[in-house]
Amino acid sequence: MEFIEELRFLKEQMKFKEKVEVPRGISNIVIAGMGGSGIAAMIFQEFYSKLPVTWANDYRAPDFVSESTLFIAISYSGNTEETLSATNQAIRKKAHVVTISAGGKLQGIGTQHIAIPRTDMQPRSASGYMLIPILAGFGLFTELEADGAYKFLADLDADNAKCLAHAKAIYERSAIPVIYGSHPYKGVAYRWKTQFNENSKVLGYSNSFPELNHNDTMAIAQTYLKDKFYFMAFESGLERITKRIDVTQSITGSRFATIKPKGSSDIERMFYLLHYGDYVSYHLGRLRGVDPTDVSLIEQLKKNIA
């Protein structure tokens, strides 16, 4: 499957019906996952805070993990060493463990396993498969939203000229992409960063409003290489954030490319923004003449540290 086909397949993932079974009596949630798999944790944290949600992206399960913890382990291969290590610790601590993978060692070691149905994709292209079962398990992804998200993702597949325009602007200046999110799209901003890394082979970073008004802001105006940064900000529609985006640009004398998500709910807009970033990073990789699918260094690293 061509990488562009993988990207376009995201909308089909909106039809995924699997759900995390949420046991009674849990008092906290831990989501373990690295890189593209961890982003599900960041995004879920922004949509659900009725219980503490902790992202574990290292070898360890937090000390508090117990029988009242819902521990969700995500890894496309099912063999990510950090995630396996943390999950095995969680099992010893008697947590309620749900695994989400397309096979591998993770499959079957928990109470519930959610099988990612396709095994021929880049892990980062399976974000719907990873995220939807968690959102749906907590009643945050309904049929209505599945239909809505499908429609808006299909629109983007049909016309992503704006994404290409951003990619061209970045490419022409050999710029470093900087993505500024805000609630509930902070996790999506980090997703863009990782997609620029993997699809475009370009370094960049993300931060979020209002946090960046306490650090980045002082540097934007006076940093060297100022023309080498390409700033993008998501419009959440929240008045306080819109004001911050405007004022930050004016006082730093810089221009941010703003991206307005389409959708009729926060979840739909989140998937739209996520997919928008897929296209910007894909187009930038193509313009640069690099292979967006190539993750050989990550594979080599896994071998060399084994």
Next chain:
Amino acid sequence: MEFIEELRFLKEQMKFKEKVEVPRGISNIVIAGMGGSGIAAMIFQEFYSKLPVTWANDYRAPDFVSESTLFIAISYSGNTEETLSATNQAIRKKAHVVTISAGGKLQGIGTQHIAIPRTDMQPRSASGYMLIPILAGFGLFTELEADGAYKFLADLDADNAKCLAHAKAIYERSAIPVIYGSHPYKGVAYRWKTQFNENSKVLGYSNSFPELNHNDTMAIAQTYLKDKFYFMAFESGLERITKRIDVTQSITGSRFATIKPKGSSDIERMFYLLHYGDYVSYHLGRLRGVDPTDVSLIEQLKKNIA
């Protein structure tokens, strides 16, 4: 007080005796704080995980906040709008609220107030005052560690030629600093990023092992402007991480400046690394001829959005 005197004052903060009073029966902890004040949350999360610790760096208190939540609000001025908003929500939800500030509206609205004794410093220079009461409240900062940290910080005050050497290397190449931390120094890596922003007026970012092996790694080798990034990695001493640092450099054909912390415990080494970054960012600001204390844009922003 000269800014360099402020930096050197960090060791005196190690003598701070105030402690957060931890009530019985709490089931989770939320720490609210923006920028320099929020870093206390990130660092505490790495040293304490017997309960879920959530960092709130926005206007809202998480939905789960209740009478079984210990909610710690940190703001040097005591008037940070995001922190005040989140704290007022936490009070309405009947959380046990502890405030840490040098006055302002935050003072007195919670159950316990910890007063930051000096009111003539940059907020980001008060990291000891913000962090120690939380660590000490949970038994993680003993007299022995206070003495040890004092000694190692004093050593750095007496001789920080290595910090200056890093600053010169960054300055000579007009480079973008990239700081790679690892457990338990991920929060410190983010602290370095914010100090580069504020003290040096330079954009940069942080990430951590092993997470960066799932994204940054693919970009380091092939990014444009490759010579314009200055990579630094903290040596935690953990074998698995040392291996990752080595392999990442070799497969990407790049060199990271590694920083080995001094100290006889993780907490001492954390403070040493934190202070090390203070100096690198301070020296870089001086070399660039910018004023490390200047945060006028952040002040202007606060006025313009009011």
